[in-house]
Amino acid sequence: MKHSTNQQTRSGRGPARRIGRTLALVLPVVLVLSGTLAVTRVNWTGNPSNSVLTASDASDITSDARAAHRAPQDVLRDKLLGELQQEDPGTVLTHLQQAVNERPSLAKHCVSIARSLGRAAVRMYGPTRAQSYARPVCDTSFASGVAGALT
Known part of the structure; x- marks a missing residue:
């Protein structure tokens, strides 16, 4: 008795392969963007009153x-x-x-x-x-x- 196999899935072109490729392309972009946004939210000024430094705050820094x-x-x-x-x-x-x-x-x-x-x-x-x-x-x-x- 011969078992039938799905040639499309066996050759690696099924939905799992497409999902994997999509994640491989999208996931690094998402990680970089979320890391960038996280860094902008960190309080780098040492002033605990405000955790976000805006461009107008930067002008307050003395020479x-x-x-x-x-x-x-x-x-x-x-x-x-x-x-x-x-x-x-x-x-x-x-x-x-x-x-x-x-x-x-x-x-x-x-x-x-x-x-x-x-x-x-x-x-x-x-x-x-x-x-x-x-x-x-x-x-x-x-x-x-x-x-x-x-x-």
């Missing part, structure tokens, strides 16, 4: 609190860019070199800071005058920032 949470290289970059408004680029490059000498952990960020200073110097002084201040601070990154601002 001192923002500076405390910023990386040292970002603080140094902003300080030197502000100093560039009042001093010539040569003086600012000297201060960059002094900061790196005082805090060797900033050395790995020196290149990006010097490039930023070079781009800012081009905006303020023009390419020819900005290039005249270039010197070998952080592997001549100031000069490459000047050249990069021209393109």
Whole structure:
């Protein structure tokens, strides 16, 4: 006696296979979205009065609190860019070199800071005058920032 089998189910194309594929596609999306929504509901401010931080609440954070949470290289970059408004680029490059000498952990960020200073110097002084201040601070990154601002 020969038993009949359902070839459609045996080959894996039945309803269970379709449901499995649908879940495999939909479930990760649902998990990611629910995780994202859960993270937005967490009280990250430390203030127990409100568990949801809105965009208007973020404006209440003082500039001192923002500076405390910023990386040292970002603080140094902003300080030197502000100093560039009042001093010539040569003086600012000297201060960059002094900061790196005082805090060797900033050395790995020196290149990006010097490039930023070079781009800012081009905006303020023009390419020819900005290039005249270039010197070998952080592997001549100031000069490459000047050249990069021209393109």
